[in-house]
Amino acid sequence: MEQQKKFYSIPTLRRLPNYLRELKRLRDGGMERVSSPTLAKALRIDAISVRKDLEMIGMTGSPGVGYRTADLLLGIERFLGWQNASEAFLVGLGEFGRALLAYRGFDEFGLRIVAAFDETRRDAPESSLHDVPVFGLDQFPHLAERLKIRMAILCVPDDRAQEIAEFLVQCGILAIWNFTSPTLQLPDGIIRQKVNLAGDLAVLSVKLAEKLKNEPA
Amino acid sequence: MEQQKKFYSIPTLRRLPNYLRELKRLRDGGMERVSSPTLAKALRIDAISVRKDLEMIGMTGSPGVGYRTADLLLGIERFLGWQNASEAFLVGLGEFGRALLAYRGFDEFGLRIVAAFDETRRDAPESSLHDVPVFGLDQFPHLAERLKIRMAILCVPDDRAQEIAEFLVQCGILAIWNFTSPTLQLPDGIIRQKVNLAGDLAVLSVKLAEKLKNEPA
Numbered sequence: 001m002e003q004q005k006k007f008y009s010i011p012t013l014r015r016l017p018n019y020l021r022e023l024k025r026l027r028d029g030g031m032e033r034v035s036s037p038t039l040a041k042a043l044r045i046d047a048i049s050v051r052k053d054l055e056m057i058g059m060t061g062s063p064g065v066g067y068r069t070a071d072l073l074l075g076i077e078r079f080l081g082w083q084n085a086s087e088a089f090l091v092g093l094g095e096f097g098r099a100l101l102a103y104r105g106f107d108e109f110g111l112r113i114v115a116a117f118d119e120t121r122r123d124a125p126e127s128s129l130h131d132v133p134v135f136g137l138d139q140f141p142h143l144a145e146r147l148k149i150r151m152a153i154l155c156v157p158d159d160r161a162q163e164i165a166e167f168l169v170q171c172g173i174l175a176i177w178n179f180t181s182p183t184l185q186l187p188d189g190i191i192r193q194k195v196n197l198a199g200d201l202a203v204l205s206v207k208l209a210e211k212l213k214n215e216p217a
Numbered sequence: 218m219e220q221q222k223k224f225y226s227i228p229t230l231r232r233l234p235n236y237l238r239e240l241k242r243l244r245d246g247g248m249e250r251v252s253s254p255t256l257a258k259a260l261r262i263d264a265i266s267v268r269k270d271l272e273m274i275g276m277t278g279s280p281g282v283g284y285r286t287a288d289l290l291l292g293i294e295r296f297l298g299w300q301n302a303s304e305a306f307l308v309g310l311g312e313f314g315r316a317l318l319a320y321r322g323f324d325e326f327g328l329r330i331v332a333a334f335d336e337t338r339r340d341a342p343e344s345s346l347h348d349v350p351v352f353g354l355d356q357f358p359h360l361a362e363r364l365k366i367r368m369a370i371l372c373v374p375d376d377r378a379q380e381i382a383e384f385l386v387q388c389g390i391l392a393i394w395n396f397t398s399p400t401l402q403l404p405d406g407i408i409r410q411k412v413n414l415a416g417d418l419a420v421l422s423v424k425l426a427e428k429l430k431n432e433p434a
Contacts, residue, residue: 013423014416018398021375044379044402080419081426099316109415110422150425158238162261175425177417181235185261191424193417198326199231200394200410202297205327206230207408208367208392209298 012053016076017109018043019053023073035066082110088177089149091164092156093118093134096179096197100155101130114149119160137164144171151175158182229270233293234326235260236270240290252283299327305394306366308381309373310335310351313396313414317372318347331366336377354381361388368392375399 022042026034036054040047051061054072057079061067090097090113101116113132121127121136128134135143143149152173156164161180168176175191178184181198239259243251253271257264268278271289274296278284307314307330318333330349338344338353345351352360360366369390373381378397385393392408395401398415 008423010420013419014413016419017415018375021398025376044400079423081422086418086422086425095320095322099320102319103312103316105312106414106418109418111418150429151421158235159242174428175421177421181238183261189428191421191428193421195412195414195417196231197323197412198234200412201303201323201326201328202230202233203227204368204392204394204408204410205298205303206225206296208303211391211406211408212367 008056012056015043015045015053016057016080020073020076020080020082023069023076027069027073031069033066034069034072036061038066077110080110086110086151087112087114087147087149088151088153089114089140089144089173090116090132090153090155091118091137091140091168092154092160092180093121093129094155094157097153097155098129100153100179101132113153114147115143119156119164137167140168141171144168144173149173151177153177153179155179225273229273232260232262232270233274233297237290237293237297237299240286240293244286244290248286250283251286251289253278255283294327297327303327303368304329304331304364304366305368305370306331306357306361306390307333307349307370307372308335308354308357308385309371309377309397310338310346311372311374314370314372315346317370317396318349321347330370331364332360336373336381354384357385358388361385361390366390368394370394370396372396 019039022039023034036047036050040050043050054060054067057075059067059072059075088111090101093116097116101113106113116129116132116134117137117140118134119137121134150173152168154161154165154176158181161178161182162184165176165184165186169186169190176184176186178192178194181196184192186192236256239256240251253264253267257267260267271278271284274292276284276289276292305328307318310333314333318330323330333346333349333351334354334357335351336354338351367390369385371378371382371393375398378395378399379401382393382401382403386403386407393401393403395409395411398413401409403409
């Protein structure tokens with residue numbers, strides 16, 4: 001059987017949550033239809049990009065009439081697979097991991113953190129944090145298998161990141177959201193997104209210092 | 218006076234915190250000298266890139282001897298301006314803003330959150346959260362001016378992001394670390410770094426769904 005290669009653009013994918021937010025606002029305001037220029041204005045892009053974005057996920061509007069708000073909402077949620085929340089395990093309960101657990105906003109994006117793990121809790125009794133059950137990392141293989149979890153949020157200390165990421169992949173994890181600094185060396189097929197806060201801050205600090213130096217006092 | 222145009226590479230800047238981490242580890246282990254291959258191995262890049270990175274910030278090693286660990290540490294911290302902590306205001310105390318305030322790890326990267334602001338606290342009495350004083354947004358202009366704060370961490374609701382970012386810029390903010398989804402339209406000179414968690418998750422979800430669909434069950 002020939003595999004269908006799907007095409008999608010990363011910038012479009014990254015904009016989809018913005019469409020969802022705007023469409024929910026319109027729906028809640030009783031707007032049954034929406035035009036591409038309206039969406040374009042809300043998202044601060046041009047109307048042609050809006051039409052292209054929505055075409056990519058298989059939605060086309062009617063000329064002069066636009067899109068049905070409810071259809072668009074459902075279409076985007078379906079495309080993202082967000083009608084059924086994505087499930088993920090969070091690994092590493094240092095300060096940042098705990099902060100992410102405390103943050104409930106992921107629900108809105110259809111992400112459900114099913115359980116959290118920490119190396120230092122090996123052999124610790126089961127417990128929970130912000131209503132999410134917490135386990136030692138030794139429980140990861142068993143639970144990943146049983147619950148068929150394929151996505152992990154990695155918040156471990158930087159010097160443990162590579163080794164633990166390899167372990168997660170051995171346990172069947174296919175997508176890693178990496179909040180640690182190191183760049184992970186993993187098999188090609190593993191899906192990765194990286195949030196490098198220390199790196200961001202380095203860029204901001206140096207550019208700002210440069211700017212202040214070059215400015216008249 | 219002619220202004221000196223400084224050259225720096227963004228990937229190098231983003232790696233500098235990783236160098237710092239490794240150099241601190243080596244220093245604490247009593248290693249007075251370090252070679253580029255050693256650093257290369259720790260950072261999972263090649264030794265030539267290490268030498269180039271360190272040259273960019275004005276550090277050169279001696280052939281066969283390497284670098285003095287303490288000199289490198291100080292050199293990188295100086296370059297990043299991290300001997301004196303960068304100071305920033307955090308704006309927006311929704312769930313994510315509060316999670317960031319709870320996260321103490323920024324200290325390590327030389328970032329000090331001096332105060333936090335929230336629109337909804339206008340006219341509220343002064344208070345504090347995780348030892349950081351909290352003010353209504355109406356206090357921002359006065360405090361930014363008095364404390365000469367130039368960096369803001371933006372965590373407001375998405376539909377308030379653009380307007381509040383413009384307000385911050387009017388108050389003298391020159392660098393914005395944007396944790397909201399919208400892309401901000403701001404004057405050219407304003408320095409920006411964006412962390413788009415909803416966008417990251419959209420990319421991860423779609424790629425993972427695609428992968429699972431194409432895999433034999």
